[in-house]
Structure formats: C-alpha cells, structure tokens
Amino acid sequence: MSEPLVSLLVPIYNVESYLRQCLDSARNQTLEDIEVICINDGSTDSSPDIIREYMTEDPRFRIIDKANSGYGASMNMGLETAQGKYIAILESDDYFELDALEKLYYAAESCDAQVVKANFWMYWSKPEERNEPFALVTEEMSGRLVNPQIETDIFYLKPSIWSALYRRDFLEDNGIRFLETPGASYQDAAFNFKVWASATKAFFIQDEIIHYRQDNEASSVNSPSKVYCVCDEYAEMDRFLGNRPEKQCLKPVEEKMKYDTYMWNYDRLTEPLRRDFILRFAQEFKKDIESGYVDLGLFDSWKRDDLTALMNDPILFHARREAAEDESYLSKIQKFYRIGGLSLLIRALKQKIKS
Template identity: 55%
Template sequence: MPVSNAPTELFVSEPRIPAPAVSVLVPICNVERYLEECLDSLLAQTFSDFEAICINDGSTDGSRAIIQRYLDADPRFRVIDKPNSGYGASMNLGLDHAAGAYIAILESDDFYEPNALELLVSAARANLSDVVKADFYLYWSQPEPRDELFGILDERQVGRTMRPLDDVAIFFRKPSIWSALYKADFLRARGIRFLETPGASYQDAGFNFKVWASAERATFISQAILHYRQDNEKSSVNSAAKVFCVCDEYASMQKFVEGLSENRALLFGILVRMKFDSYMWNYDRLAPELREEFAIRIAGEFNEDLAAGRLDFDLFEPWAGSDLWALMHDPVEFNEHRATFIAPGKLNTFKHYYRIGGLGLVAQVIACKLSKGSIRRTNERGGAL
C-alpha cells in the first residue's frame, strides 16, 4: 500500500480560478479506496464554475498522492494540508478559505450525480435561497452496486421555498449536510460553523441545526444528487471515548439558541426533541457496558431541560414521550428494560411499550404504524420522520 507522510504543519494552496460560483469542501482522511470515485464525480459535473477544496486531515495512506494528481491536472482543485485535528476543524478551515458565492460539501467516500451542482445552483439562484436541500441515494458497492432513494423530504416541502421554522419537520430529518448548497454570505452572517471536537463524529448535527434555525429562504428539490456510501468499513464505531461527544454537540447547539434574540422557545423545543432522537439512536448502538452511564447522564440533561422550560411534549409522539418519561424517572431501570425494545422482533417492541404505557400505548403505536400517512419514520441519527 502506498504511504504518504502525514502533514506536520498547515499548508493552504491559493485559488487558481477567479471567484468561482461554488466552493466544494471535500474533507479527506485516509480514504484512498474511495477518493478517486469521489473526485471523478466532480470532474464529471455539468456545472463547471466551481473550486474543489480537498482538506487533507493528516492522511497517512495514499490519499495525498491521489489529491496531487487532480491538483496537477485541473486548476479548479485546491488543497489544504493539515495535521490531523478532526472533522470540525477541517470543515472550518474549508469555510475560511472558500472563495465561492456558495458552499457545497462532498464527503470523500461519497460521489455526486453529474448534474448535482447544476441543480443546486439553478435552484439557489432562481429562489434567492440561503440553502437548497436535495434528496440522495443510499449506496452499496458490495456485493453489487446498488442505490436506494432515501426520501428525505415530505411531499409538502418539494418544490417550495420557505422558512424552516414555519414547517419544523425538516429539523427532524437526518442531518445530511452534503446533499445541500449554502449561500456563503448567509453562513458567515449567522456565524454558522462546526464544533471542533477532536475525534468526534457528530459535528454535522450542529451545523445542520444552525442552518435550519437561521435560514429565511430554504428551497427543497426532489432530485437525488448524491450517492451516500453505506459500506465503508471505516465508518464510526462504538467506543468509550466517543460516548459523550454527542452531548458536547448538543450543548453547543443550546448555546447557539441562547445567543439568539428571536424564536428561542420554539427552537429549544425542537432542539430537545432532536436531542432525544439522537441520544436514543446512540444509546441503542452502545456496547451494553456503556449504556447505563450514558442513560444516567442524558436523564440528567432532560430533567434540566424540563426544569428550564425547554421541553415541549407536543413535539413527541405518545411512545417517544413515554420513553422519555421513563428515562427521566429512573435511568437505571430504563436501561435494564430497554434491551427488550432493541432486541429483534416486533413483539419485543410491543412488550416494551406495554410495560411503560399499558394497552393504551400499544394501541396507539399499532394505529400509527398502520396509518402510513401519519407515521414519521425513524432514520439514522435523523430523528423521527
């Protein structure tokens, strides 16, 4: 395997094209297996007025050599070489050095559809948008290449330009910050950046929340613009060191809302609902020996939210609200019984809700599951849909 020395100091290459329409930020760390497919998808774009900023976060594999080939061949490609300091620090450097009027994000193990930037920029310009949000595909390369449309948007959102706070459903979607385009001046004016937590895996959630909380004009388009890879063996895994990183991310979001002068009550309610979904998704993925400590920590947070008036139970489905009450009341007991819910099989789900809410809650769960028009589907770290 080719090996490149990791950068020991910061290097930023200068722009080689005048003021591009779009700066595409590509965070890169030891992803040589997928990087060419990612960068080739930029070369294939039908919209050509962009710069691609490859942010090399201390890669020790062959990623840097791959980047160099694109730098040598195309003046639209730039590089930021930096010692490894994590995703948030990489993205903030990209934001600082972006020359484009718009910002796009392309993860280095994903790849664009050829018309991705054309669709995003066209919608942004036509609607004077702060942000344009598109759909995407879940993508598997093994055993054979396969795409599955994610379906990130509701029918009522597609084709509309609106203020997200006027229809808060988008807050509870998966924080897919890479299937979007952002007006650079909007991000700067609102102070929207990433939390720089070394080694953390949740910085996209805070960025996503700040965008929806701040945008006045968000445009939603139905086209899928990106293939979101599902079979990257380097995806984040459970570890004791990362257990509470998600708590740090939500603390930064709370601080952001506290600094606002408007819509604080609504945003606090939204934030606590998002936090519950994220915490439960993370809790269910933890190794069993890590769950009780995490449950105790987050129960304390939710009780603080209740005491401070930040918790809005109207944003919770009956079963989610019942889970939250059980967690807040006795996190140790909650932890002991939660395994029943996450064990395979629908019967275990019903047993869980019977225990915490009786037949009435079970009936509500069944009724909502049968009513496809009203159910909100739960997605990876995206909350209830």
C-alpha cells in the first residue's frame, strides 16, 4: 500500500493476552485507508504468530521483526517505515473506538492541524470490565486551533501520545523522534514535549477515542527498575531545546513539567529507591536554578515551598514525607532515626524550633 491516509504504529512485545483485542480495533476502523505497522520487538510469546494471522487476512497489516532493543527504537523504526499522511499510535495492550481514526483524521483535515488530540477511557478488564472517562481535553480547548507556543498549559497535560494524530511531515521537518535507550520507559515524555515545542497548530476534540489499559502488570509504570528513566527523558528535552536557540523560552515550562514528573516518580517508589531518587532530584534542580532555567513564578506556592525544602535538605524532606501519615510521635521519631540517624533528628528539631 502506498500513501495511505494514516499509518498506525503498534509497538509489540510479549502481549499475547491483549493483542487480538488491540488488532481487532485497528482492523475494524471506519477509516479504511490505513496501514497498520506492527513492530515486533523480539517477542518470545505467540505475539508474532498472532500478527501474521492478521497479515494473512488483511493486506493493510505489516510486520517489522527486530531484536529486542526497546520502545524508542521500535517507534523510530515504525516512523521511518510509515507512508501515511498522518501517524497514529496504538499501544498493544490498549484498543481503539471503531471510529477513532476517522474522527482524528477529519478533525485534522478540517483545519490543516499538525496535531489532533482527544480524550480517552481509563480501562480495566478485571475483576470486571470498567471504563472511566479521562477528561484531558476541556470544553474551553475543544473545537479550535491552539498554538502551544502561546497557550503553554498544554505542556502540562498527561502525555497520552496514543490519543492523538500527527502530520508525518510535521514530525519529519522538526526532527521529532523517540529517545532510544534500551530497557527504558516513559519515552512518551520527550516525544510529547518535542511535539508541543514544535507545533503551532494543534486541534482538540473531547471524544474518548481509546481504551487505556490499567491492569497490565507488565507495564513499565509498575516496574521499580525504571527509577531514572524519567531523568533520561528530561535530558533529551534539554538536548532538543539546546539545539534550537529560538526555543529557549520554553525552558521554564520544561522545568515546571520536570518538577511534577520527578515528584510523581518519587512518590511511586519504595525504599531505598525513594531516598536515592530524592538526592538526584535535589542535585538536578540546584543546578537548574543556578543556571537560571527555573521560573518559580510558574509554580504553585506549596510546590515552591516543597522545592525549597527538598533542595535545602533532601533527606530531611524525605523523612518528613515518609513519616507524614504516622499517627504517633514515637513512630515518627523512629522513622527519622532509621532514615538518617541522630544527625537527622537533630536537624529536624532545629528546624522545628526555628519555625
């Protein structure tokens, strides 16, 4: 197939339990002029056999077989292979509404948008099937062209790169690709940032177009081994802006994003990973503030206070956060002592006296 309307990229790695539901939703799209590029990242289960079943039944399906090298490498290979006017992404444990691509395509065509973004469903298949709408796109944003260089609040939305459609020439002209780090995750973060940092014509619709699975235990969000992958993504954003001097005005926006992402990552971790990460967190923000990249005026007042506290004494900040829900004073003291010994207890007491 040459020059379809949409190239749908489906990155696949050991998802045999969910793959048929995903590929069925692609095959049955009401927008028929599409190609479905399945990038098999060295799966060791029956996923490749399932892909080939669909290829036999539907010539729009294609497969890229590659050794396991990670999500970013898979997506970049898909982007290089795609022939469509537009690019869409479907994660292999999610599935589309049947008119998803049609809605995205006609929205893009109606106003010559570089990007179209939609809402989605948070989806659970067990213990019983459940969908909850995620209102990423507000009524105020919906149905109009938005320039992300002016309306920068868009940068703070959940990345959800799979609830969108992208002009392929827009991605190519701006050098928008994924970070290729083997074994990494959260590689939607830098890709999403590059999109908003480059786009001047984004269109938003409120329709929920995709079911975003929450109960895949193999998902990278559930892996404590991915502690510093978010740091890699923000280093990639730094690189992207560094090569584009005209985009340096977006550095404070990136720093605000970075704070929220790092805090989210910190809160999801368990000990001793949390303690290690907060030290990295503090170190990076001290450097960024010294470099003049951080605009504290963009932060809510309580976030400014938290950022100041964690930079001044990251271990004390960590201990207070760890002990916040302990009911007894004795249990708080025990936790402080376990985290930082007597010296931490003394620092906490001195700060309490000052306040």
